[in-house]
Amino acid sequence: MIKFNNKSILSAALWIVIQCMSTNLHAQKNDPRDKEPGFWELLFDDLFDHYEEHPIQNKFEDNYRVIDLEKQWKFQIGNDTRWASPSYNDESWVDIKVPGDWENDGFHGYDGFAWYRVHFDGRALRSNEAHYLKLGFIDDVDETFLNGYLVGKTGDFPPRFRTGYNSDRTYFIGNELINFEGDNVIAVKVYDEYQKGGIVKGKPGIYVSGGSEDLLQNLYGPWKFSKSNKRIFSEPDFDDENWDVVLVPSYWDNQGYRSLDGTAWYRKTFELSFTPKSGEKYYLTLGRIDDFDETYLNGQKIGETDDGGDFGQSQSYQTVRIYPIPKGLLNKRGKNTIAVKVIDIGLEGGIYSGPVGIVSENDVTRMIRDRR
Known part of the structure; x- marks a missing residue:
């Protein structure tokens, strides 16, 4: 994923988008992908080469x-x-x-x-x-x-x-x-x-x-997903049975929501696979989210990330979400529910890279250092 950090680069990017749109409109009269003379192919070749040459920009860097x-x-x-x-x-x-x-x-x-x-x-x-x-x-x-x-x-x-x-x-x-x-x-x-x-x-x-080996509770895999937006979605007893299922972490654009920019919700209900210790602190990590989030555990808001930047300026998508879990909030026996409101301001969106799960305080320092 590529985001732009200054006006000159953003202007160049917008010029490319305009050229892509005009090329695609012309191409639809013949072939929907316009693979000859190869404009799209050359464009994505360049993007792929960029990922390889600059691994810090690579969305799979972890x-x-x-x-x-x-x-x-x-x-x-x-x-x-x-x-x-x-x-x-x-x-x-x-x-x-x-x-x-x-x-x-x-x-x-x-x-x-x-x-x-x-x-x-x-x-x-x-x-x-x-x-x-x-x-x-x-x-x-x-x-x-x-x-x-x-x-x-x-x-x-x-x-x-x-x-x-x-x-x-x-x-x-x-x-x-x-x-x-x-x-x-x-x-x-x-x-x-x-x-x-x-x-x-x-x-x-x-x-x-990277980092998944440190998780006490692995939360990778299927989550419930809705592109609607209601405050009640954060409540642990909300019925999400009819919601869609997506895989986390992965951009929602690759899972049937290619044109979705704006707000969507994720929910995950689970039982603990470990026994919390009374004197230990725990953290929920959601990896990187594109772009902003509000995160709730068992109905209580435990963290949010939103630097207030506009598209092309915001850096929130690069921030690894690691939120402290308040003492006593985890249900040791029975169900726990995570609800995450995600706001995408452009290009790809969603919970797109790990680690995703619960980690102890003993391991969170190393995880933060390794993911930053």
């Missing part, structure tokens, strides 16, 4: 790769739901290099559905950490499975096609889906509408969220 998936994967043209299964035998499939577009790897001119599969050894991972599958940029649409379970999707397949080729895929994978004792299978269903196709660019791998 994650580190523990399993390298830049290698040969198995590949098959077509579409069969059985191919998501970890028990499916893919030995007859061809090998293909990942990342790389299939047009330049023997499949020139092919547009349509194809599947990728790869195995990894779960013994390289630790069950006390939070893990992500990062695939990079996929042209155009994907559904991604781990051991037969859907863990992420970007874009829309036909007949309501919507490309996701400019999104850097990063999908949280719950530890309950990982076989820490041996073989695991990743299967990726890809649809390409036009020209280049496949897992085309990035640093694919299994990543660990």
Whole structure:
């Protein structure tokens, strides 16, 4: 994610947006992505290069790769739901290099559905950490499975096609889906509408969220989500049964809310997986949030971050949220509810990077130092 810190850079950015809009309006008469002569592709190539050259700006800077998936994967043209299964035998499939577009790897001119599969050894991972599958940029649409379970999707397949080729895929994978004792299978269903196709660019791998190993209570994974805004949403007994479900941490733009700027709410109800000690202090960490937040635990406001800056000036999105939990507020037996009001003032929005959970005072100092 890129934010701009002075008027000259912001002006240049606005000029790019205007050019993008005019180019896209013209392109819609022919092809919705205008991949020739390649304006969008060149633009996102530049952005990706910026992330690599300036890692402090990289939105995945707190994650580190523990399993390298830049290698040969198995590949098959077509579409069969059985191919998501970890028990499916893919030995007859061809090998293909990942990342790389299939047009330049023997499949020139092919547009349509194809599947990728790869195995990894779960013994390289630790069950006390939070893990992500990062695939990079996929042209155009994907559904991604781990051991037969859907863990992420970007874009829309036909007949309501919507490309996701400019999104850097990063999908949280719950530890309950990982076989820490041996073989695991990743299967990726890809649809390409036009020209280049496949897992085309990035640093694919299994990543660990930095700081997750220090959490007493891991709060990664599914949260309830609403783009409405009512004060009652902060109350612990509010019924959020009919709310949508999103994965945290991850931009809401990559989970079906691409055009959402403004206010939305997250809620998470859980029981403690540890026993609080009477003389110990605890903190709730929500990682980084784009842009502003008000955070409630069991109906009580415990923190907020809002530097008051406008779009292009605010730095709140870079602040790691670590809020002290008032003594006695956690329910040792029974349910606890976190409610987070998030205000996005432009570009991506939401709780987008970890660590997310509850940490003791003994570990919070190191966590703050490492995340700043």
